[in-house]
Each structure stands twice: as C-alpha cells, then as structure tokens.
Amino acid sequence: MRILSVDTSGRFDAVGLIDGHLVLEDFVAEAEGNSLEDIILNVDRVLTSSGLTIADVDGLAVGIGPGFWTGARVGITVGKILAYVTNKPLCGISSLDALAYQARDVRILLCPLVEAGRGNVYGGLYRSEGETVAKEGEYSAGPIKGLLEKIREPVLFLGEAMELHRQTISEELGPLASFRDSGGGRRGSAMALLALSRFERGESDDALSLVPLYLKEPLAQALLAQERKRQAQ
Amino acid sequence: MEKRSFLTGSPSATQDLGKRIGEKLGPGSVVALIGELGSGKTCFTKGLCAGLGIPKRHVTSPSFAFVNEYQGGLPVLHLDLYRIEGVDMALELGVLDLLRQAESGVAIIEWADRISALLSDSYLAVNFSVLSARRREIVLSAFGEQFRRLLGELDGDENTIR
Amino acid sequence: MILGIETSCDETAAALVADGTILSNVVASQMDLHARFGGIVPEIAARKHVEAIGYVIKEAIDSAGKELADVEAVAVTSKYGLVGSLLVGVAAAKSLAYTAKIPLVGIHHIEGHIFANILSNPELPMPHVCLTVSGGHSMLVYVKGLCQYEVMGNTLDDAGGEAFDKVAKFLGLGFPGGPVIDRLSAQGDRAAFNFPRPLRRSNTVDFSFSGLKTAVVNTFKGRDRATLPLADIAASFQEAVVDHLVSKTLQAASRKDVSAIGVTGGVAMNRRLREVFAEMGPREGYQVFFTRPDLCGDNAAMVAAAGIARLTYGEAAGLDLGVVAHAPLESVR
Numbered sequence: 001m002r003i004l005s006v007d008t009s010g011r012f013d014a015v016g017l018i019d020g021h022l023v024l025e026d027f028v029a030e031a032e033g034n035s036l037e038d039i040i041l042n043v044d045r046v047l048t049s050s051g052l053t054i055a056d057v058d059g060l061a062v063g064i065g066p067g068f069w070t071g072a073r074v075g076i077t078v079g080k081i082l083a084y085v086t087n088k089p090l091c092g093i094s095s096l097d098a099l100a101y102q103a104r105d106v107r108i109l110l111c112p113l114v115e116a117g118r119g120n121v122y123g124g125l126y127r128s129e130g131e132t133v134a135k136e137g138e139y140s141a142g143p144i145k146g147l148l149e150k151i152r153e154p155v156l157f158l159g160e161a162m163e164l165h166r167q168t169i170s171e172e173l174g175p176l177a178s179f180r181d182s183g184g185g186r187r188g189s190a191m192a193l194l195a196l197s198r199f200e201r202g203e204s205d206d207a208l209s210l211v212p213l214y215l216k217e218p219l220a221q222a223l224l225a226q227e228r229k230r231q232a233q
Numbered sequence: 234m235e236k237r238s239f240l241t242g243s244p245s246a247t248q249d250l251g252k253r254i255g256e257k258l259g260p261g262s263v264v265a266l267i268g269e270l271g272s273g274k275t276c277f278t279k280g281l282c283a284g285l286g287i288p289k290r291h292v293t294s295p296s297f298a299f300v301n302e303y304q305g306g307l308p309v310l311h312l313d314l315y316r317i318e319g320v321d322m323a324l325e326l327g328v329l330d331l332l333r334q335a336e337s338g339v340a341i342i343e344w345a346d347r348i349s350a351l352l353s354d355s356y357l358a359v360n361f362s363v364l365s366a367r368r369r370e371i372v373l374s375a376f377g378e379q380f381r382r383l384l385g386e387l388d389g390d391e392n393t394i395r
Numbered sequence: 396m397i398l399g400i401e402t403s404c405d406e407t408a409a410a411l412v413a414d415g416t417i418l419s420n421v422v423a424s425q426m427d428l429h430a431r432f433g434g435i436v437p438e439i440a441a442r443k444h445v446e447a448i449g450y451v452i453k454e455a456i457d458s459a460g461k462e463l464a465d466v467e468a469v470a471v472t473s474k475y476g477l478v479g480s481l482l483v484g485v486a487a488a489k490s491l492a493y494t495a496k497i498p499l500v501g502i503h504h505i506e507g508h509i510f511a512n513i514l515s516n517p518e519l520p521m522p523h524v525c526l527t528v529s530g531g532h533s534m535l536v537y538v539k540g541l542c543q544y545e546v547m548g549n550t551l552d553d554a555g556g557e558a559f560d561k562v563a564k565f566l567g568l569g570f571p572g573g574p575v576i577d578r579l580s581a582q583g584d585r586a587a588f589n590f591p592r593p594l595r596r597s598n599t600v601d602f603s604f605s606g607l608k609t610a611v612v613n614t615f616k617g618r619d620r621a622t623l624p625l626a627d628i629a630a631s632f633q634e635a636v637v638d639h640l641v642s643k644t645l646q647a648a649s650r651k652d653v654s655a656i657g658v659t660g661g662v663a664m665n666r667r668l669r670e671v672f673a674e675m676g677p678r679e680g681y682q683v684f685f686t687r688p689d690l691c692g693d694n695a696a697m698v699a700a701a702g703i704a705r706l707t708y709g710e711a712a713g714l715d716l717g718v719v720a721h722a723p724l725e726s727v728r
Binding site for chain 3: 271366
C-alpha cells in the first residue's frame with residue numbers, strides 16, 4: 001500500500017512516501033511563512049522522484065498537530081481535499097505520536113515535546129511495544145514542570161521543544177532524564193508508517209470531518225493560570 | 234519609570250504622543266492598547282506607526298480582519314481583538330502564532346485586555362480614558378526593563394493639554 | 396464549469412458557475428450540515444474553515460447535480476482578508492487543481508464583490524462606478540471594463556459594516572450589527588439626532604466612520620441602556636452612514652463619464668441605503684444597480700464569476716499560489 005504523508009504543523013514541513021514498510025522518500029524543509037506556498041510543489045517533488053503520480057497513492061496520512069495552528073491548517077486541508085478528490089482513505093496522525101514512533105527502538109519511557117508558545121509545551125508519555133508505541137494517559141499542554149511532576153522513572157525526551165527546556169528538565173529529573181535529538185528528518189515516513197498500521201487494522205478517519213488536534217482547552221487553562229499567578233504578584 | 238500619564242486635547246495631540254513613542258520602539262516591542270470604543274486607540278496607533286515610518290493613511294481599523302500588517306522601518310503587526318471573546322478564541326485564530334511572528338518587529342494590540350494571558354512579561358500598556366469629546370487621558374505603564382527605560386527617556390510634560 | 400472557493404474572513408463558501416449561470420452557491424453558515432450529512436457534523440461556526448471546507452465543496456458539486464470530474468477550473472479568493480482564513484481556501488483549491496490537472500486562479504476579495512454586482516445585473520454597463528461596502532471594507536471603484544479598475548476612494552479608519560457592528564454592540568443589540576440596526580431603524584425617527592456627517596466638506600471620495608461611531612458612543616455613554624431611545628438612535632445613526640455613503644458615491648460618479656452606479660457588499664443589503672440610492676441616483680442622472688441579496692455577503696459564486704473573467708484574459712496561478720492579507724485591487728494586464 002503506497003501512502004503519502006503531509007505535515008505542516010511544526011517548524012519543519014514534512015512530506016513522506018512509503019510503499020508498504022519500504023520508505024521511498026522523507027522530504028523535510030524548514031517551514032517558510034505558513035507553509036502554504038511550497039506544500040503542493042513539495043508533494044509533487046516527492047511523488048515525481050519516485051516516478052509516481054497522485055493517482056498511484058493508495059492512502060494518505062496527515063499531521064494534525066499539536067503545533068502551529070496556522071501551519072497545521074494548510075497540511076490538514078491539503079490532506080483532506082487530496083483524499084476527497086482521489087477517493088482514498090485518510091488517517092490523521094498527531095505530531096507527538098509520530099515523534100514517539102521514531103524512538104520505538106528505545107526501552108524506557110518516551111516523552112516527545114512540541115512548543116506551545118509562552119514557555120508552554122505540548123507533550124505525551126509513551127512506551128515502546130516493539131514495532132509500535134503506546135500512549136499512556138492524555139496529551140498535556142502547559143508548563144513543562146506540570147508534565148515532569150508525573151515522571152518517576154527513566155525517560156527519554158525528544159522533539160523540537162526539547163532543547164528549550166533541557167535545563168529545566170535536567171534540574172527537575174536529574175539522572176532520570178536522557179535526551180535524543182531527533183532532528184525531525186524522518187517525520188514524514190513515521191507518519192505514513194503509523195497510518196499504514198491503522199489502515200491494516202481496517203481503521204481510517206473521515207476526510208471531510210478531519211480537524212486539527214487543537215488541545216486549546218488545556219493550553220488556555222494553562223495560560224489563564226499563569227496570568228492569575230502574575231496578577232497575584 | 235513605571236508609569237506616566239498624559240492629557241491630550243485633540244486627535245492630533247494623541248497621534249503626536251503615539252509618534253514620539255513609536256520612534257523609540259525596537260524589534261520585539263509589544264504595545265497593548267486598552268480603552269473603550271472611541272477612546273483613541275486607532276488614532277494613537279496611527280501616531281505609533283508614523284513614528285515607525287508608516288504613512289497614517291495605511292493604518293486603518295483591523296477590527297474585522299483582526300490583523301493588519303504594515304512595513305515601516307520594522308515590520309508592524311496591528312491587531313484588534315475587539316471581536317475576540319476569550320483566550321480560546323484567540324488561540325484558535327492563531328494570535329499566539331502572530332505574536333511569535335511579531336518578535337522580529339513591533340506588535341500593536343488594540344483591546345489587549347481580551348488576551349492579557351497571551352502577553353509576555355515585557356510590554357508597554359497604554360490605557361485610554363475619555364474626558365470630553367476631544368480630550369483624553371492616556372496612561373502609559375511599563376512592564377519589563379526595556380519599557381521602563383523608554384518611559385524614562387520620553388520627553389514632554391505630564392499633563393500636557395494641547 | 397468553474398468551482399469558486401471563498402474563505403477570506405468569516406464565511407466558508409463554494410459555488411459552481413458555468414456560462415454566467417450559478418449552478419450552486421453554498422455558504423457554510425447557511426447550510427444545515429446536520430440534516431445534509433446525517434448528524435455526524437457538529438455546528439460549523441464562523442471562521443471554522445478547516446472544519447467546513449470539505450463539506451461546502453462537496454455540497455456545491457453534489458447539489459448542482461455534478462461530479463468532481465466536471466469541474467474545469469478553480470477560482471479561489473487569495474487576496475484581501477485574514478491570512479489564517481484565506482490559506483484554507485487556497486490550500487483546498489491547489490489540492491484540487493493539482494490532482495485534477497485543471498487551471499487555478501487567485502482572486503482579490505473586492506473584485507469578487509464587484510463581480511457579484513455584475514452577476515446580479517447582466518445589463519450593467521461599462522464603465523460604471525461601484526460602491527462596495529461590508530464589515531471589512533468600504534471602497535469606491537471606477538470599473539472601466541471587465542477586470543479594469545481604478546480605486547477612487549477607501550476608508551480612512553473603520554469600514555462601514557464595522558461601524559454598524561460597533562454601534563450595535565454599544566447599544567446592546569447583538570452581532571452582526573447591520574441587519575439589527577436596519578430592522579430597528581424602521582421603527583425609529585431618523586431625524587431624532589443629527590450625528591455629524593463625515594468629511595462633508597472634503598474633496599476626497601474617501602470614507603470615515605470612526606468619528607461618527609465616537610459621536611454616537613460619547614453622546615450616550617454612561618446612560619442606562621433601558622432609558623435610551625434605541626430605535627431613534629439606530630435610525631439616526633443609519634441615516635448618517637447612508638448619507639455619507641451615498642454622497643461620496645455621487646461625488647465620485649460625477650468625476651467620471653458614467654451613467655451607472657453599482658452597489659455591492661454586505662452593507663448593500665441595507666434597506667435605507669437602497670431607498671436613498673434609488674431616489675438620489677436617478678435624480679442626479681444615474682441608474683443604480685444593486686447586487687442581489689444572496690450575493691451581497693461573502694460568497695463563492697462571485698469568486699467563480701471573477702475567475703471565469705480572469706481566466707478568459709489568460710491569467711492563471713501556479714501551484715505556488717500564496718495568500719496576502721492586504722493587496723491592491725489590480726486590473727488584468
């Protein structure tokens with residue numbers, strides 16, 4: 001099954017192409033502006049370099065965030081309309097799931113982090129199950145310390161936001177914390193592979209109703225709490 | 234200097250005050266404008282923008298579209314959050330993304346009190362009160378060292394009525 | 396047959412137009428998604444473009460009794476509006492154009508409104524002067540010919556529709572302000588208050604509404620809303636707005652050799668505006684052409700119509716089409 005993936009929710013735009021478990025392309029480029037201008041050209045570039053066209057794609061994977069909303073909207077719209085026009089199945093994949101998946105070779109707790117603005121992060125806790133990863137609990141959105149409080153065992157941090165918070169993490173968790181600079185280079189194929197396993201289970205998402213994974217409720221709560229604290233000072 | 238207040242006797246005096254402040258703004262500046270309808274926020278903004286090298290004619294109310302972008306000596310993002318009802322809505326509309334984008338230039342935010350939770354620790358708050366049909370009281374409050382210094386350097390008499 | 400897409404501000408819209416006929420004109424806020432898509436879709440509020448875009452495109456095609464394969468070109472609003480909104484429409488349009496290998500054209504939102512007027516009035520002559528006014532803009536455009544424009548006037552501060560919204564909110568009347576003030580004014584005395592007419596003595600044909608808005612707010616601020624003669628205030632305020640719009644339009648028309656005036660945009664639905672234009676226009680020697688009410692607000696049929704014209708002139712966008720929030724209204728080359 002050939003799967004094309006598109007993700008514009010992060011600092012880097014990613015387009016991936018797989019044929020079953022074989023990775024054909026992993027294209028990554030720094031997101032310019034809101035990712036709109038280059039996205040279709042990048043999709044075309046990826047397909048063309050494998051000698052394929054959009055008609056040869058059997059399924060689509062789309063990054064639904066969390067991350068930059070404005071950017072995420074572009075990829076999600078492209079994914080859903082490509083799915084609608086080609087009449088192929090679609091899976092929405094979270095950026096946190098894709099990050100964790102890239103570290104499925106690791107045997108300790110995984111904690112991918114994505115920037116949320118104003119010093120906050122989006123994060124999640126995952127454990128590897130060999131060829132896949134399983135999420136533990138809910139996604140979180142808020143100050144890094146809130147997430148760290150839940151951790152009492154060795155954990156690997158990864159993702160774009162990891163560097164920003166590395167010092168705080170080390171101070172709070174000491175030797176429990178380790179770090180992997182994932183670089184994001186394989187995000188496209190990671191998303192496509194995650195979609196593949198969902199398609200193989202007979203699952204897919206409804207293209208027309210696909211929406212970003214906003215997590216705005218917890219983020220709004222975190223921002224309001226920070227403001228209340230500021231005003232109390 | 235943490236707080237300074239001015240009285241202005243006309244829209245052009247309000248704009249003049251804005252211009253004097255605009256001239257002192259560097260990249261990463263956020264100016265939060267708070268005041269009722271008709272209290273002078275957009276008028277003041279025209280002045281700020283004039284101080285940043287943007288013709289007043291280019292500066293119009295962004296209430297409907299939320300944001301106008303201007304190119305002066307620095308890129309300027311002029312936000313108007315009048316139609317935003319809370320932090321949720323602000324996040325959905327990408328206000329946080331916009332504020333991050335504005336870090337290389339200047340962000341001027343009308344009705345900033347709608348999203349005080351999204352402001353960082355460094356900004357200049359400008360509060361407007363209507364005293365009469367043409368007179369306004371404008372109170373500047375500095376948050377963060379950058380703006381405390383700016384207020385200290387600002388000349389002009391307190392309580393100037395022009 | 397062209398598919399138009401419009402997501403420049405609050406509305407998500409798609410439409411199919413062929414040979415000057417509107418085959419479908421879908422606007423998300425007016426669509427009963429529950430009924431149409433079997434209850435799985437939650438209510439689509441304003442600006443929920445990502446949520447609505449797939450549905451409005453599908454509905455535009457299905458309700459016209461057509462297939463995706465029948466679409467020969469795509470036109471999308473790509474200039475003038477909110478970037479975060481515009482980009483959804485353009486992302487969708489590009490995806491469709493790429494997959495179906497059909498031409499794509501990016502349209503300026505204001506040009507869309509000018510075409511709404513043309514679509515509504517097949518006998519509208521060229522050249523003419525067009526007043527386009529909505530929540531987000533107030534402009535006077537000399538339309539020399541199809542896609543040939545000269546912008547004569549613009550707002551200096553608030554847009555017309557925006558002034559309605561702000562005054563309505565101040566009076567506790569709800570959003571959007573235009574329709575509510577229009578309705579309430581019918582019960583009020585438009586001569587009750589004499590609000591200042593903006594730029595009355597000015598030679599420019601620009602618009603200014605912020606002074607008028609401020610005058611209304613400052614006259615009644617601090618008073619208990621229950622004691623205010625809301626209908627009279629609404630009617631008098633509306634009268635001042637209409638007076639300003641009509642007089643500047645006539646002033647602009649007198650500077651050009653035209654016999655026709657077009658009135659378009661959301662505020663063109665205002666009954667008093669239509670009434671005064673219908674009276675004053677002919678008196679000054681102009682025939683006034685109004686846009687159909689269903690094409691006054693933001694919609695995609697107008698974008699499709701503009702797209703057909705632009706494509707006929709050979710204009711087409713590449714797949715690197717982007718969006719821009721503020722762009723001048725440009726004539727076709």
